[in-house]
Amino acid sequence: MPRSRSRSRSRSRSPEIQRELPYSAKPIAEVDYFQKSDEFRIWLKDEKHKYFDELTGDKARSYFRKFVKAWNRGKVSKSLYAGVDASQIIARSQTAYKWSFASKGSAHDSKAIQAARAEVGAATYGGSGSSGPSRSRHDDDDDDDAPGPRRQVGPTLPSTSDLAYAREIEAENRDADRKNKRKRDNRDARDRVEDAVGPKEVGREGMLEKKRARREEDKNFREGKEDAGLEVDERTLLGGGDSFRDAIARRDQNKQKFQGKREEQAALARERTSGARNKEKQTMDFLQQLAKERFG
Incomplete structure (x- = not known):
């Protein structure tokens, strides 16, 4: 009986071809779940017609794996590769819930909210307030090639809280210097007194000296108390x-x-x-x- 041999071929997964992404964006991985949250929310709403707040944690992770594949293959909208300004995202477009106060807001309120978002974006990312693409773990070595404005690096003017903290530290230092100077003055005064009258008695001699001084004070007090009194005649005391x-x-x-x-x-x-x-x-x-x- 002929012997049959099963030949198994070793299958090796061919690595994915590195594609050039729009706007020189970098590939991402599953560890960029939080850094690419804004782009992921927009892609989830536009491509899958789902809202992030309606998904469970496991379901959101599953969709994010699909988003990573689409991103690395260049199948995501080019606007996402250019970067998402978090301050320009309308909150009501990211959730299916309809807030009751949203329909009551006026144009003035909308402008105020938009200005606040722009201010937060400018304080966070610098420049004109656009956030640019989110940084991932692959951007650590290629900061110069990342598109869009980045955070300002270098010395900046101190904030109000920093100035207040510096004033508090300066006041505490002045108080400490004043206390140290008072202690030095007291110590110098004691040294001058000891130089003039001699060192203070310590130990057994000091205790005996204190006892003698106390006995002398008690004796003077008793003698003064015995001599004290007012001498008046009997007529003044009894009247008449x-x-x-x-x-x-x-x-x-x-x-x-x-x-x-x-x-x-x-x-x-x-x-x-x-x-x-x-x-x-x-x-x-x-x-x-x-x-x-x-x-x-």
Whole structure:
């Protein structure tokens, strides 16, 4: 029986031909998922008629692999190779959701939004605000050949936050220098005092010196307390003499005067009360007489 041999041919994948892309753009890979997100969103909407925010993560990655192949084969719109200005992309064109406030916006609001986008683009990419093509991992070695404007490289003017931070650092340095100078002055003053009166006692001798000084202070305090006092005679302490009798007389006179005023006020109050009662009685008598005349 003839022996059959299965011959297997080794198949090797032929590398894709490197095509020259429009605007000297560079090939991309799947790792450029975030760097080419703007171009991918536009391609997804125009070619696949899908919105990025409606896809799951796995589905978006799957479509991005197709986008990479189309990009490297030169089958993507030439405008995408030229670069996408993120500030010029209309937000409502990138999602199927219709915002309620979008239809209420005026022309003035649209111009303000457009100006804000242009300002953000200018601050991000420099120049006139156009972002140019997004940078990928293949652009690291060929920065000079990348089309479109790039970020400005080199020294720039400090921002407001940088100036404020520099002022804070300068103020902190001044405070630190002032504290150090005060410490040096105090140390120099102590050195001058020690040079004049000698070094301060330390250790056991210093403790004994403090105790002696404290005992001396306590002794002086006790002696001063014993000698303190005011010497007055008995007449001044117990009272008496003409001045005492005069004070008693003035007190009685003031008391009588106060009682007289109270009696006068009470009499006036009684008089006013009596007058009010008489007036009220006359009024009641008049009303009773009037009622008798009318009703019998």
